[in-house]
Amino acid sequence: MLEGPRALRRHEFDALMDLIDDTFRGPDWPRPTKPKLYSLLLNPETNLEGMRVFVHDGQPVSHFGFYVREVFCGGITLKLAGVGSVCTHPEFRGRGLATRLLEDALHLCEQQGVHVMLISGGRGLYRRQGACDVGEMLTYTFSGEHVQGTGEVRLEPWTDETLPLFAAMHQREPFRYYRSLDDWKRVVRGGSDMNRDAETFLIYENDTPRAYASIYAPEDGESGFVEYAGSRHALMASIPKLFDRYDLRRFLLSVPAYDLEWHSLCEGLPAQPGTIHGHTARLISLTKLISALEPYVVERLGKDGGNIRWGDGLPYRIISVDGSLEIEDIATLTQLVLGPHTAEIQQRLGEAAGLGEQLRQIFPIPFNFPGLNFV
Numbered sequence: 142m143l144e145g146p147r148a149l150r151r152h153e154f155d156a157l158m159d160l161i162d163d164t165f166r167g168p169d170w171p172r173p174t175k176p177k178l179y180s181l182l183l184n185p186e187t188n189l190e191g192m193r194v195f196v197h198d199g200q201p202v203s204h205f206g207f208y209v210r211e212v213f214c215g216g217i218t219l220k221l222a223g224v225g226s227v228c229t230h231p232e233f234r235g236r237g238l239a240t241r242l243l244e245d246a247l248h249l250c251e252q253q254g255v256h257v258m259l260i261s262g263g264r265g266l267y268r269r270q271g272a273c274d275v276g277e278m279l280t281y282t283f284s285g286e287h288v289q290g291t292g293e294v295r296l297e298p299w300t301d302e303t304l305p306l307f308a309a310m311h312q313r314e315p316f317r318y319y320r321s322l323d324d325w326k327r328v329v330r331g332g333s334d335m336n337r338d339a340e341t342f343l344i345y346e347n348d349t350p351r352a353y354a355s356i357y358a359p360e361d362g363e364s365g366f367v368e369y370a371g372s373r374h375a376l377m378a379s380i381p382k383l384f385d386r387y388d389l390r391r392f393l394l395s396v397p398a399y400d401l402e403w404h405s406l407c408e409g410l411p412a413q414p415g416t417i418h419g420h421t422a423r424l425i426s427l428t429k430l431i432s433a434l435e436p437y438v439v440e441r442l443g444k445d446g447g448n449i450r451w452g453d454g455l456p457y458r459i460i461s462v463d464g465s466l467e468i469e470d471i472a473t474l475t476q477l478v479l480g481p482h483t484a485e486i487q488q489r490l491g492e493a494a495g496l497g498e499q500l501r502q503i504f505p506i507p508f509n510f511p512g513l514n515f516v
Contacts, residue, residue: 145195145203146245154185157194157201164228180327182208182225182516193242195233203229205242209255210514211319215507217437219430222250225261225516239266247425256430257479261516263421271471276417276508277398277480281410283380284391294378296342299329303343307353310370315399316509328513339367339513344375351375355513356383362390368512373402397509398480416481417510424475428453438503447499463495480505
């Protein structure tokens with residue numbers, strides 16, 4: 142008999158980790174794996190409620206994992222649910238269990254006041270519920286011919302003593318996760334990107350700490366930043382050091398559209414536009430999101446917020462004295478708010494006259510890859 146959807150119970154944790162590791166890693170992969178890499182999500186002490194399961198004869202057979210953290214977007218605090226390690230035992234697939242767990246998680250997120258769900262993955266399970274590709278990114282490619290020293294820097298591995306420096310640099314970023322010191326210790330010890338281990342360094346310039354970076358373990362001579370903060374000049378100067386340290390052929394740097402300093406430093410390099418790699422997202426509630434964004438909107442449009450009225454529920458109606466916009470689905474609404482502004486969205490904004498210009502002034506909000514909070 143199937144039991145669920147419900148929260149995982151502590152005595153079921155080891156069995157769930159076996160299911161997750163068998164699904165994503167295979168039975169021969171050395172363990173522990175997923176719990177080490179994703180200790181914010183797969184944590185029996187802090188996140189049993191976020192591990193949603195179906196159980197059969199005492200064994201978890203389907204899982205949908207999420208954990209909630211505050212994120213800061215352009216100075217505004219939002220609640221974000223990070224989703225990962227979604228899987229079902231082969232004998233129980235095709236019964237709609239993952240869909241029911243996703244619906245259960247969406248309901249819980251709405252109850253908890255979550256604004257955005259960011260999902261590790263982009264399969265049909267998520268897209269059928271309105272998840273879509275988000276963010277506006279440019280990925281720059283460094284090869285040997287593009288790597289030149291821009292200053293003398295040195296890289297030092299993180300330590301417990303230097304973690305407050307990492308936190309201080311992280312706090313200055315326009316998009317970042319809230320991290321307690323305990324969270325910091327978990328993510329740098331289990332540092333991961335797309336199931337690949339990462340190393341985290343403090344970057345010194347003239348013996349002064351200027352930046353930090355987490356670098357994912359090279360594969361076939363290729364690596365890149367999992368997460369970074371601080372001086373872009375110091376980060377750029379660290380890339381030749383990383384080529385030498387890891388004997389790299391290529392280094393990939395994904396930069397959000399709003400990071401103008403990075404784009405200036407990378408001018409002339411091969412670049413590929415795209416969205417946040419390996420992820421989709423879905424808004425939970427437009428009205429709750431706009432309420433949280435009120436100070437941000439006022440800064441862009443004035444104290445009356447442009448006299449915009451925001452609807453909720455399908456279709457989503459956004460109305461002002463200067464025009465109106467009706468959006469039929471949650472995926473288009475999500476891309477309006479988080480980007481990218483596709484050709485269809487650009488056309489719709491143009492048809493909305495003055496309202497369209499107002500929406501261009503506030504959207505998309507700053508949004509980026511989850512970095513060390515990847516699950």
